[in-house]
Amino acid sequence: MRILVVEDEEKLAEILVRGLKAEGYQVETALTAADGLDLVEQSHYDLLLLDLQLPDYSGTALLRKLRQQRHDLPVLVLTARADLESKIENFDTGADDYLTKPFAFAELLMRVRALLRRGPAIKSSLLRVADLELDRLTHQVRRAGQKIELSPKEFSLLEYFMLNAGRALSRSMIIDRVWDQSFEGLTNIVDVYVAQLRRKIDESFEPKLIRTIRGLGYSIEGDAE
Numbered sequence: 355m356r357i358l359v360v361e362d363e364e365k366l367a368e369i370l371v372r373g374l375k376a377e378g379y380q381v382e383t384a385l386t387a388a389d390g391l392d393l394v395e396q397s398h399y400d401l402l403l404l405d406l407q408l409p410d411y412s413g414t415a416l417l418r419k420l421r422q423q424r425h426d427l428p429v430l431v432l433t434a435r436a437d438l439e440s441k442i443e444n445f446d447t448g449a450d451d452y453l454t455k456p457f458a459f460a461e462l463l464m465r466v467r468a469l470l471r472r473g474p475a476i477k478s479s480l481l482r483v484a485d486l487e488l489d490r491l492t493h494q495v496r497r498a499g500q501k502i503e504l505s506p507k508e509f510s511l512l513e514y515f516m517l518n519a520g521r522a523l524s525r526s527m528i529i530d531r532v533w534d535q536s537f538e539g540l541t542n543i544v545d546v547y548v549a550q551l552r553r554k555i556d557e558s559f560e561p562k563l564i565r566t567i568r569g570l571g572y573s574i575e576g577d578a579e
């Protein structure tokens with residue numbers, strides 16, 4: 355198991371490296387966010403221990419970049435900032451766990467083991483089509499950065515569309531998957547829900563993402579994908 359420690363306090367980094375190596379992990383360190391990013395891009399790590407206050411740019415910014423580039427390794431954030439807002443911001447960005455400094459090494463080790471057991475869980479959490487984002491973990495939907503409120507059924511419908519982006523989906527496929535049963539003769543319920551969804555995610559945005567496929571059903575497509 356390979357662990358990357360991005361931490362600019364050299365003394366703390368040393369303690370972490372020594373302790374983790376003693377437990378049999380392979381450990382590498384970076385003292386800046388930029389070096390951390392380079393290392394993750396160049397090689398494979400099973401876990402990232404990430405300090406938030408780094409000399410070049412913040413750990414949060416590094417985390418955001420990694421997630422945007424679809425690096426799905428588990429991330430344990432280490433920071434002295436104990437305030438709730440910063441915790442929420444980092445969880446939203448894709449941190450898997452959080453440890454406030456100073457911490458006991460035994461606690462760090464416990465969390466490291468738990469995260470390594472779990473593996474990359476973030477992988478399929480964020481779905482993207484053009485500037486539309488759907489987070490399967492937090493159930494948040496955003497278009498062009500704007501939060502969009504969906505009902506549970508609208509969310510399931512959009513999730514199914516986005517999991518199958520670019521693919522034509524018939525009304526009966528949609529009924530089977532989103533309503534978990536077949537509504538013989540009731541396929542117009544799909545049209546009703548798609549109309550509602552369009553009002554929320556397409557009406558005030560360009561380009562329109564949901565397409566009607568004549569005689570069949572619908573698909574969602576973004577220009578970029």
Ligand code: CA
Nearest residue numbers: 362405407408
């Ligand atoms: Ca620091």
